[in-house]
Structure formats: structure tokens, C-alpha cells
Amino acid sequence: MAIISVLNHKGGVGKTTVSVNLAAGLSIQEERKHKDPKPVLLVDLDDQLNATMIACGGPHNSASYMPMITVEDSFPKALLDGFGNYDQLVAESKIPRDSELKVHVFKTDHEKMIELPFLLHNQKDGETQLKRFLQPIQDYYSYIIIDNPPSLNIIPVASLIASQYTLVPIEPDPLSIIGLSSIFATINRVRREKNPNLKVIGVVPSRVRIARKRYMEAIEEINQGYPDLVLPYIKDLVEVEDANMSGSDIFSFTAPQSQPYRQFLKVVRSVIERIEEE
């Protein structure tokens, strides 16, 4: 079992897309490798609930995800209460579309998610609440992937405290590279103060426009600043956006020979390798 936080305080860098497809890809690999495979749990900590929407039918198919996000006994409420009736809180998503073994998600609630950072702040040990909350169910899962909001507030900190690993998608341009140092400062602080076991799996250059020289130079710069941390990159491809819009993982939406399929598979495999190297 491995818990992985997908983290970057910048918005629009591909956190949600990487989270959804990492969850789907790990689920597919788990199903292939094990006779008795365990599901993957995708935890959506962003109040915009994009990961939940994509995994549960797509943003245009609100009929299929709305029942998930209007339940009374929702994830943020259970998290704040400090315990959950897990059987009722967890639901099967629709991804991977082509597999029997589906990624699990929490039934959640948009309004309560908006309040969550403020309410956690007011709680004693609010930062460690998520860790305690996930503990009773973690052995049921092969992986837990946590998608984070674009901030470095108490939510991603709670996510890092609950995780063994973190993965940082980055849109490789000079401004994002400057932001990397804030992300690593936060990771280092959490490691020092709360979670000495936290490891960085790597940085995933995402939404890469290879025709732009600036992007490739930025990847090179990250390679120099953070040797060994750069994972295979994912290009900016319209199929990725189309898959998100239609509520599908890339592995069910595109052919195995296609660029986006191969690029996401490379990322999934590198994540598995780096975790197994431990």
C-alpha cells in the first residue's frame, strides 16, 4: 500500500489529470499483476471536485456525479467528525472505463469542501486529521492517490502528513521553476516536523509544448537543479483534454500506440519502479 500526494500550488499544471490517470493506470497494473487485486482510492481534496467529476462520468454528465456530491454523510463531514462510516462514504467511480476493477472515490460535498480548510484550522491537530482518517481503510487499497487544491495551505499539508510519497506535476516554464522551491520548502518542513518518512517520487513535466524551445530548456533546467527527480514528460495533447471532458481515463480513451497512452503509461511505470526501489 502506498499513499501518494499529487502536489503543486499553481493551478492548471495538470495535478488533477495526473491524479486521475495515475489512479487508473495503477489500477490497471494492479489488476494485471495480482490474482486478488486491491482497488485504488482517489481522494479529491480540491473543493472544485474536478477529479471526482472526471472519474464519475465527466463534467458534462452531472447526472452521474451529482448524487455523489450531495450526500449528507459526505467525506468532508466525516473527516471533520474524525471518523467515517467508510462503507457508505466510498463509491466505485467509472474509471478505468475498460476494467472491472474500478478506482474508488469518496462521496463528497462541494459546500463542505469549501469550508474544510477553515474548519480544520480550528481543530486541534487538524493537520493530522486526514492521516488518522485514512488509517483504518488503507490496507484495503493498493494505492491511495490524493489530488490537491492549488495552494500550500492546511489541506496539502494534511495531505503530505498522510502520505509516504509525493509527486509534483509542473508546467515547465521559468515561472513554474521558481515556484518549485516553495513546494520543496513545504515538503521539507512537513518532513522535518511531522512526517520523516515522506519521499519525493519526482517531478512530472506536464502539458509540455515541445515546439516551444522555452519548455524544453525549462525541463533541462529542472534536470540540473533536481537531478534524478524528473520523470517522463507528458505533452499538451488535445486527447488528454477530450478524455477529461468525457469522463474517461486516457488508457480507455486512446489506443495503446497513441502518444498520450504511452506517455501516461511511462509515468505510471516510473512511479511503480521508484516506489519498489525503496
Ligand SMILES: Nc1ncnc2c1ncn2[C@@H]1O[C@H](COP(=O)(O)OP(=O)(O)O)[C@@H](O)[C@H]1O
Ligand atoms: N497533457 C495535457 N494535454 C492537454 N490538456 C491538458 C493536459 N493536462 C491537463 N490538461 C488540461 O489543462 C487544464 C488544467 O489541468 P488540470 O489537470 O485540471 O490541472 P490542475 O489540477 O493542476 O489545476 C484542464 O482543462 C485539463 O483538461
Ligand SMILES: [Mg+2]
Ligand atoms: Mg486540479
